[in-house]
Structures are given as structure tokens and as C-alpha cells.
Amino acid sequence: MAKTNQIGLDQDKSKSLAEKLNVLLSDYQLFYINARGFHWNIAGDKFFELHVKFEEIYTDALVKIDEIAERILTLGHTPLHSFTSYVKTSSIKEATNISDGREAVKHVLTGFQELLKVERELLSLSAEANDEGTNALMSDYIREQEKSVWMYTAFLKNK
Secondary structure (H helix, E strand, O other), X not given: OOOEXXXXXXXXXXXXXXXHHHHHHHHHHHHHHHHHHHHHHOEOOOHHHHHHHHHHHHHHHHHHHHHHHHHHHHOOOOOOOOHHHHHHHOOOOOOOOOOEHHXXXXXXXXXXXXXXXXXXXXXXXXXXXXXXXXXXXXXXXXXXXXXXXXHHHHHHOOO
């Protein structure tokens, strides 16, 4: 019989989930810091629109970072908590010194696409582990981000 963790889930499956959640946490940390940089450095004709939009993105990412770390803890594991670990683990790379709005939006779009890949993997893992908490979280993130991908893709088509 498999050992279970404090919330009744298989320990081995929970460990796999926590490891993949740490990948997502790392991706979100880089996504967050990139959006923060875009917010600070944006310039040009779409400044007012994008300055506000990037603030919305990084504020939302900050909430999700906390939710992901707390989910890892709920599963009985430790969230990564150093930028060295985040940079090493993340598939999203640092984007520096970007002030062009279209270039920044392209990075945001790519970031959302990377996040969606990991979230879909987590959705599958959480279903196998009968982990409704992680499953529900990933379902919410996926729904939101699919809409964001559509919207940012539409923004980039206007030229």
C-alpha cells in the first residue's frame, strides 16, 4: 500500500507534482521579473496602455507565485526560494533592457505559452494523483492564459 501525505495523496505522486510545481514557480518568477522590467522601461506611442497592462501582468503573477509556493507546501514539500534556483530551473529566460512595446508583448506572449505547457503537464499529473487542489488551480490558470494568448496575439496583428 502506498504511503500518503498529510492531505491523503500518494507521497511519490505528490513529490512528482511538487517538483513540476517548482518548475512552474521558477517560470513564474522569471515571467514576473520580465513584466516588471517591461513596466519600468516601456516607451513610445503605446506607453500609457502598456505601462498599465504590464503592471496588471506582474501583479497577477505575484499572486500566482504565492499560490504555487503554498500548493507545494500543502503537498508536503519545499518551494524553491532563490533566484539562482529559478534561473537554473525556468524555461523562461530573462529579458533585459526592452523598451519597445511590440518586443515586450512578444516576450509576454512567449511567456504565457511556456507557462501553459507546464500547467498542462501539471493538469495531467494532478489528475493521475487524484489531486483536485492542483488540478483546479491549473484549470483556472490555463483558462485565463489561453484568453491572454488570444488577446496579445490580436494586439500584435495590428501592424
